[in-house]
Amino acid sequence: MAIYILESxxxxxxxxxxxxxxxxxxxxxxxxxxxxDRAISLNVAYCLxxxxxxxxxxxxxxxxxxxxxxxxxxxxxxxxxxxPITFSSVPAQLKAxxxxxxxxxxxxxxxxxxxxxxxxxxxxxxxxxxxxxxYPLQFKHLLKNIDAWQAGALNFAHTDAYGPRLSDAAARxxxxxxxxAAGS
Numbered sequence: 001m002a003i004y005i006l007e008s009x010x011x012x013x014x015x016x017x018x019x020x021x022x023x024x025x026x027x028x029x030x031x032x033x034x035x036x037d038r039a040i041s042l043n044v045a046y047c048l049x050x051x052x053x054x055x056x057x058x059x060x061x062x063x064x065x066x067x068x069x070x071x072x073x074x075x076x077x078x079x080x081x082x083x084p085i086t087f088s089s090v091p092a093q094l095k096a097x098x099x100x101x102x103x104x105x106x107x108x109x110x111x112x113x114x115x116x117x118x119x120x121x122x123x124x125x126x127x128x129x130x131x132x133x134x135y136p137l138q139f140k141h142l143l144k145n146i147d148a149w150q151a152g153a154l155n156f157a158h159t160d161a162y163g164p165r166l167s168d169a170a171a172r173x174x175x176x177x178x179x180x181a182a183g184s
Contacts, residue, residue, distance in 0.1 A: 001077035002033035003181055006069075008083040008094035010040045015122045015159055016082045018166045019174050023080060023120075026178035035072050039093040042069065046096050053103040066100045073146050074109060078184045079117040081139065084124070085155075088134045098138055104145035116151030116184045117143055118177055127157035151184065152177055 005023065009016035020036060027034045042065040052061040059067060073079070083090050090098070117139070123131045132155040143149060154173055166174070 001075060002035050003027060003078045003080060004072045004076035005034055005036045005080045005082065006039060006094070006097070007036070008039035008081075008091050009122075010091065011084075013164075014084070015156070015162070015166055016084055016120070018171075019082050019120045019122075022166070022171050022174045023082075023178035023181070026175050027182055030179070030182040032182040035076075037069065037072065039091070039097055042066075042093070042097075044069070044093065044096050044100060047099040047102050049102070051106065054106045056107065060100065060103055062100075066097065069097060069100075070103060073104075076115060078115055078151075078181045079148055080120070080178070080181055081117065082120045083135065084122050085131060085135060086124075088130050088132075090135050090138055095138065098142055101142040101145065105141060108145045109147050111147040115146075115148045116181065117148045118151055118181050119153040119155075120174060120177065121153070121155045122159045123155070123157045124160040125158065131155075131157055152180060 005020055007016050007020040044066045045062050045064050050061050052058045059070060083094055121132055121135055154177055156170055
């Protein structure tokens with residue numbers, strides 16, 4: 001069992017990638033096993049809504065990197081989703097992964113105990129009311145159907161004003177969340 005990190009920024013050195021590295025440093029210091037995927041690096045097509053995943057014999061009719069994501073979601077002991085927020089939503093590649101969660105909607109995963117899911121989101125714009133309201137709803141059905149629950153979230157607004165590096169305060173918050181995930 002490992003903590004599954006899914007980071008969805010297209011920027012290899014942006015805030016999401018920096019947050020992932022901060023979390024990974026904590027996991028390594030704690031001896032916690034983890035798997036790290038960058039959504040942008042995965043070849044994941046859109047859901048075809050073919051419903052072939054209703055059958056227990058077929059994982060998914062689309063043969064791509066999502067099959068590995070399914071396996072990682074199934075064997076995870078905790079989840080860490082790290083994403084930029086653009087126009088109140090997650091990037092398209094992460095949305096495609098969430099849509100492909102249809103496999104779990106058709107055949108929900110039942111675990112001995114629910115696993116915790118943690119979120120770190122970065123919004124470049126100045127704070128506005130709806131900035132971080134939509135993404136938890138986008139994850140709602142996936143979490144329910146993989147027997148997970150939202151254990152914690154960090155939302156950072158107006159990151160366009162931060163400069164190229166995470167602030168020390170933000171890094172400390174991310175490390176605290178990672179410690180919580182490592183202990184689950």
